[in-house]
Amino acid sequence: MLFKGINNKLRPQSLDLHQFLSVPFYFLSTSLTFFAFFPNLSQQNMIVCVAVVGHQNNPLYLQSFTGSDDALKLHHIVHCSLDVIDERVNNPKRSASTLNETFLGLLYPTENYKVYGYLTNTKVKFIMVTTDLDVKDADVRSFFRKFHAAYVDAVCNPFHVPGKKITSNSFSERVGAIVRSFGPSMTL
């Protein structure tokens, strides 16, 4: 992995690397958004796309495994579903029980895909597109939880600059594993 430029103002000069890694939440004060897409290459692999989206609604992570025909279409789907997230987040008509809810639910159905959203406490958005039209909410929630954990680990990397795109290969691999394991077995 390349040394990414870390702003000198942010780098604590007196800490050595071990000390630095012991404060992994250093970067959590800033926030990013992820989206990820995963392909429908096999029957088990229902997720075609996962993405992380940042504060300015800019894509921060975008990995496409799907067939080339749909890749651009999935970009459009993810981008458009930000409209629904905006609407849900800005809609004050939410009951008290949902105030701290991170899972945003089904964002919008296309005929071939279902799009789900997730909003972290730092206002980073995760969007997931699946081809499984009968997917259960519980599975999706479970997926997002794992994905969130992977994301937190990725941004805790001291070489990651908050607000920038996530280019970590290990993050990609971990996301790939989560996506492959998606399905009813996740909740067992």
Add this chain to the structure above:
Amino acid sequence: MEDYPEELRTPPVSLVCLTGCPELHHPISAFLHSEQPPINTLALPDFSKASVLARKKNRDPLSQPTPAPPSGILKRDWLLKHRTRVPAVVAALFRADQISGDPAQWLQACTDLENLKSLIHGRSTRLVVVLVQTQAAEELSEDVMAALRKRAEIDSKHLVEFVQNDASDLRQSLNKLASLFAELCLTYYKEEGRRIRSIIEKKSSPFPELNIRYCFKIAIYAEFRRDWSEALKFYEEAYRVLREMANTSTRLPPIQRLVEIKTIAEQIHFKISTLLLHGGKIMEAVARFLKHIKTYKRLVGLPEVDFLHWEWFSRQFLVFAELLETTAASAPSSQSPQFGTSESPFSEWEFQPAYYYQLAANYLREKRCCLEQSSVSKTDLPTKITEAPDSVMPSTHIGQSARLVEEGDIVTVLPLSDAEYVAYALAEAERFQDCYEIIALYKRAQESFSSHGSQRMACLCTLGMAREYYASDDFTNSKQLFDTVAAMYRREGWAPLLWEVLGYLRDCAKRLGLTNEYTAYSLEMAALPVFSTGFEETIDFGPAGPATLSRREEIQREALNFAVETDGDPEPVGLDVDPVSPLRSVLLVAVAFHEQSVKPDSVASLTVSLLSHLPLLFKVDLLEVEFNQPACNFSMSIPLEVSPNKWLRLTHEVKSGQSGKLECLTVKAKINNNLIICCRAESPALMEDLTSWKYENQRETYPTLDPALSLSGQKSIQVDEPNPLVDLTLNSIGPALVGEVFQIPVLVVSTGHVIHGGELKINLVDARGGGMLMSPRETDESDAHHVELLSISGLPEEKEDDLNTDLSEETKSDNIRKIQYSFGVVSVPVLKEGESWCCNLEIRWHRPKLVMVYVSLGYNPGDVDQRVNVHRSLQIEGKVPFFTNHRFMMPFRREPLLISNIRSLISPLEEKKVSLALKENNIVIVSAKNCTDVPLNLVSMKIVPEGGTNSNEKLFLVQEISGISNKCTRFVPGEEFRGVFSITPLVAKSSLSLGVVCVEWTRDSKNQDQPETVTTKHSLPQVCVEEPPLVAAIECPPFAIVGDPFSLYIKVKNNTNLLQEIKYSLGDSQNFVFCGAHVHTASILPGKELVLSYKFVPFSAGVQQLPRITITSVRYSAQLTPSIAAGTIFVYPAEPKFSLEKNGSELVV
């Protein structure tokens, strides 16, 4: 939806037939139509027209012994027939005189009735006979009625009398008729429905077509009687059977069979959706629609006609969107506050028509796509059937087509083969231009999404439109739309999406011949942060090509060499890059001066930094840097190599001889001699990130070597003024006093510069901040200014004329002199080196205030064309010269009884106002204390009544008892002066203004011959003047001698018209003996004076206290006790000797 026949789109309305008495048809029809629910009428003017009701021979297919398969599912005209030609009720109208009069007429009526009966025979249509009576008297006999009823074979309640003599009767008859019709219609449609239901239940039909048809009919009949739930139930049933039939039916050739099924499904589904939506069940309607879509999506049919499927499919979305839009009032935002959860599986957009419009557009594109393929493959078909048959028309059944063949006069309708049908459908489809339809759909969706705030979805629809325009070679519209889309993607940094759009834009610009735009789009594409990650190679990005680094490089080469190819055109391509331009990622220029300010004519260093995100290195042949001072512009013609993603830093020095701001404006880079990029220079400190690159995980670099300069560097520098060679002096003599005209001398001496066009600006500012020298509330009044610049005096004009005769004309012409309350400008004449000029600022303080006086001199120092400014300031405090006070008193040993004083004792909360006695001498003592640090001369002190001394009506008299003896009384600081005045009010008044005390004074200065007199005013309060009812006075000699008797009188005057009772008492004293009553009571007559006389003999010498005297007024409960001073007398031990001067004047001991 507009393509559907009227009878399908609107709910069915019951039909009633009227015949006979044509003059009544209009009022009855109008009345029935306005009923709720309305009833339509089929009006036949006379009985001969009744043959339209005749029934065609049409037997129930199931009742035949060997049922023949039906040739279709639904007949095209069945619904229309029931809405316009088959009435539920037939009403025969007869006039009463027709029945009761002539036997021939009676016979005619009977014949008509028979005819009618035969026409409706076999149907459950009801017959009603209406007897029209023009007058109530025309009552028909029971016999006639019975005969008529028998003839018509109807119940007695179906024989109605219609009376129309007046409005109320008419209305009543109409009501009666309408309710009868409504009831009979209901019965009719119920029976019809039941009849068909029984057919289904009795015999299970081998033909599902018939089942569908019957279900449809039952549902329609249910709709006729507004039984929506039953209608819905049977529509659903029909829909279900139809879907099952799709896999089993073999009646028609497969393509046409599918077309028919889909057409019927569409109509049934339309009915279901309409019923659900109008019933407010929007959730069910959406769910139903989604199911419908899911059911039929895969029923594409044979590949050569798949375009028919997608056209049909698109229409489903369009119709549903239109239905949703027309019933949009009941959008379910309140029903389900949160979408997308397991409780509410729908999302927001599924209730918006825009979503369906957009999908309709998508499927219409699909249809066009399939159509193009089919058209291409058409050539593969055998030639004999590629020709579409000439006269294809819709057949009698819905969803079927047939061919008309004319052989001579005989026209026969023949079924079509599938091949013929395909050819026909292709020919039909090619006649239409789908792209306009698609654009219209996207447009509707886009407008709707925008109005709901879904900008990105609207953007996607715009993209759809733009692609359509592009596909139809309308590049102008297309480019315009792509531009709006690109703006959205740029803002949010969606590089792959932007890449695609820019590819289209680039192609549009190329085809429209817009060289500049083409280059701009190309360079922007080349500088986009897209990298190969493996999949981009295969994604179809349209004309943009794959989003890879190699493609970017290719585009860059194309763009930079593009201009070379058009070598015939000498004009190089010019691109402007401003701070909001997307081309900043192509070339970003940061300019930072190393210092914040610089002396004139000295060298300032600056760094010009260039950054490019283009993938390939390029050479800048010429770099021109332009400033706001053109003299500082410079250019570099050494070829500079700009590497990708790396700052190229150039340091240069500039020298400016002109003071003020020196700002770098633009930097022009000439590339390949044919492209000029003109960048607006940006300050590193204020530079914004590049929208497309700021999220890229790249090493952060700085435009300057020194990172601190990158954070603070500015593209402008302040060039200082040359040092002034002029002395400006501001003097002041101590504090200013409020009221006086205070003078501040200003002296200008040139010590090196020749002053040309000098201008002296004076500004007064409140030293305690706020800047306001006036009270905020009274800004309009002229005297509201606390401190005022009056004038500038002492200008040595005559000297100027003498000394500078050659320049006097000039100085006079531009002699600026402008004075405002706190601001003044005065011009300064031309001063050569060593010369001086002075003036005095005259300022008056109205209130005590601390003020800063700012004086600035601006001038041109001779030859150099720039202004030099000198500033001076002085803080001056305005002080009050006197502390003035006043006190009211009564004359010695004289006390008028003032009622208000007694009242104020009783209720002390009331506002206390000084009371003066009418026509008595009231004493006021005014004291003035010098509270300054300088001695002052007091010139005069007087009381000036309000409105001046010349007022017509004298309200009171003022007499000065003691005041200033000399012309000028000198006061040292801290000294106090008292003036005594007597005021005699002449009018009783509850509120009398005594005017102001005017104190005139001058500064005690010796160097001024005629010191200016200043008046300081002190206003006296409002007083209350009242007539005292009693006035008590004590008369006593000024001194006494031991053992020598003297008289003391107590005089009490009664000023009222009442008898006043007085109690008085004298205490004992060991120093005096006296004769007279100790305690007594006396009565005073109105207007009279009571004199109490006492004789006193003092015993001891010195200052002695007289016995205590008390006078009490019974009426007013007021008691007077003289003060200690009034009750004191000096007693000499012996008679004093007075020595007399020679000139006879007397000395008082």
